[in-house]
Amino acid sequence: MNTFHELLMPSTILYGMDSFKEVGKQSIKLGGKTLIISDPIMAKLGYVEECKNLLKESGLSYTAYLDVDSEPTDIHVKEAMDICSRETCDHIVAIGGGSCIDTAKAVSVLMTNGGTMTDYFGTGKELAKKPLPVIAVPTTAGTGSEVTKVTVITDVATDIKMMLSDASLLPAVAIVDPNLTVSCPKGVTAATGVDALCHAIEAYISRKAHPVTDVLALTAIDHMIGSIRTAYEEGENMDARSSMALGSMLAGAAFSNASVTLVHGMSRPIGALFHTPHGISNAMLLPAVLEFTMEASIDRLAEIGRRIVKNADDYSDRELACGVINELKQLCVDLHIPNMKTYGIDEKLFTSSLSKMAEDAIKSGSPANTPRVPAADEIIELYQRCYNYDFSEKTQFAEQTN
Structure with missing residues (x-):
C-alpha cells in the first residue's frame, strides 16, 4: 500500500478579479495561433469578443468554434477538431462552463493522439503524445474542470457519457475570474x-x-x-x-x-x-x-x-x-x-x-x-x-x- 499521495494541478492558476485580462499574456507563452472554444451564450455576452481583443493585443492570431451545447458531445469535438486542424492552431482557449472546457480537453488530446473518444473510453489505451496546451477560463462556479484531469463527452450514438481521466488533460493554465460568473442566471x-x-x-x-x-x-x-x-x-x-x-x-x-x-x-x-x-x-x-x-x-x-x-x-x-x-x-x-x-x-x-x-x-x-x-x-x-x-x-x- 502506498505511503505517499499525489496531487496534480495545472502549471499556472490565476485567480481573482480581472484575471481574465491576462489571457493574452498567458496564451502567447503557448504558441502563435489560438483556437477559442466557447458557446453562443458566451459570444452573446461579449466574453468571446473580449478574448479576441486580448489575444490581438498580444499579437496573436486566432479562430473560433462557438457551437458547444449544454452537454458536450463527440459531434462538438469533431467539429472543433476540423477547425483546429484546418487552421493549424497550436493551443486552445476554452471560455465557458464545463461543457466548453471538456470539449477543449478532448480536442487537445485527439489532435495529437488521433482517433476518437471511443478509442480511449474504457479501453485502457494510453495517451502516447502530449495534448495541445489548454487555457481554461470558467464562467460558472461549478464544474471545476479548469483544474481537473478529466473530460466527459457524450457519445450520441450510444447515449453514454465517456469519461477520460489522465494527468495530461490538466489545463496548462486556469484563469478563474469571479467577474465572469456574474452573468450566470x-x-x-x-x-x-x-x-x-x-x-x-x-x-x-x-x-x-x-x-x-x-x-x-x-x-x-x-x-x-x-x-x-x-x-x-x-x-x-x-x-x-x-x-x-x-x-x-x-x-x-x-x-x-x-x-x-x-x-x-x-x-x-x-x-x-x-x-x-x-x-x-x-x-x-x-x-x-x-x-x-x-x-x-x-x-x-x-x-x-x-x-x-x-x-x-x-x-x-x-x-x-x-x-x-x-x-x-x-x-x-x-x-x-x-x-x-x-x-x-x-x-x-x-x-x-x-x-x-x-x-x-x-x-x-x-x-x-x-x-x-x-x-x-x-x-x-x-x-x-x-x-x-x-x-x-x-x-x-x-x-x-x-
Whole structure:
C-alpha cells in the first residue's frame, strides 16, 4: 500500500478579479495561433469578443468554434477538431462552463493522439503524445474542470457519457475570474453551485481521499456553504460570487485527485439519456445517495456537519451526519431543485432504462470509490427512490428511533 499521495494541478492558476485580462499574456507563452472554444451564450455576452481583443493585443492570431451545447458531445469535438486542424492552431482557449472546457480537453488530446473518444473510453489505451496546451477560463462556479484531469463527452450514438481521466488533460493554465460568473442566471447558479458542493463532499468521503484532498475539499465546503444561497438570490454580490468561484476551483482540485463517487456515477447516465443539466442530476441524487452510504461514512459526514450544522457541538457524529443530509435537502428546496418526476423525465422511459443506467454507472468506475460500494440492484433501487424524491422529508436521527 502506498505511503505517499499525489496531487496534480495545472502549471499556472490565476485567480481573482480581472484575471481574465491576462489571457493574452498567458496564451502567447503557448504558441502563435489560438483556437477559442466557447458557446453562443458566451459570444452573446461579449466574453468571446473580449478574448479576441486580448489575444490581438498580444499579437496573436486566432479562430473560433462557438457551437458547444449544454452537454458536450463527440459531434462538438469533431467539429472543433476540423477547425483546429484546418487552421493549424497550436493551443486552445476554452471560455465557458464545463461543457466548453471538456470539449477543449478532448480536442487537445485527439489532435495529437488521433482517433476518437471511443478509442480511449474504457479501453485502457494510453495517451502516447502530449495534448495541445489548454487555457481554461470558467464562467460558472461549478464544474471545476479548469483544474481537473478529466473530460466527459457524450457519445450520441450510444447515449453514454465517456469519461477520460489522465494527468495530461490538466489545463496548462486556469484563469478563474469571479467577474465572469456574474452573468450566470439563477438556474445555472443553482445547478453549478450544487455540482461544486457535490464535488467537495464526494472527494471528502471517497475511498481515494487523502490528507491533501481533505484540506481542499473541506476548505471548498467552507467557502461555498455560506455563499451559495446569496449567489443564487443576489447574482451581483461579488463576495458571494468570489467565494463560490474559489470554492468550485478547490473542489475541482479535490475530486480530480480523490475521485468522485456514486452520485456522479449515477448522474452521468441520467444526463446522457434524458439531457438533464449535470448539476441538476447530481442534486437530484445527492441526499438519497448520502443516506445510502451514511453508515459507512458517519465520521466523514460528521466532520462536514461541523462546518454546516448550527450548534454542531451539541450533536453526536450520527446526528451530525443526518444533519448534513437534511441541510442539503433544504438547500435543494431553497434553490428550487426538482426531483426527476417534477423535472419531466418520462416515468416509463425511465423505468425501462434502469438496467442500462445501473450498468453504465458501474462501468464508469465512480461507484467503486464510495464507502459503501453498491451492487447493480441497489443502484436501480436508488434510481427508483430518487425519481419521486421528497426533499422536504427529513432524515431521522437513528438515536431518536432506537
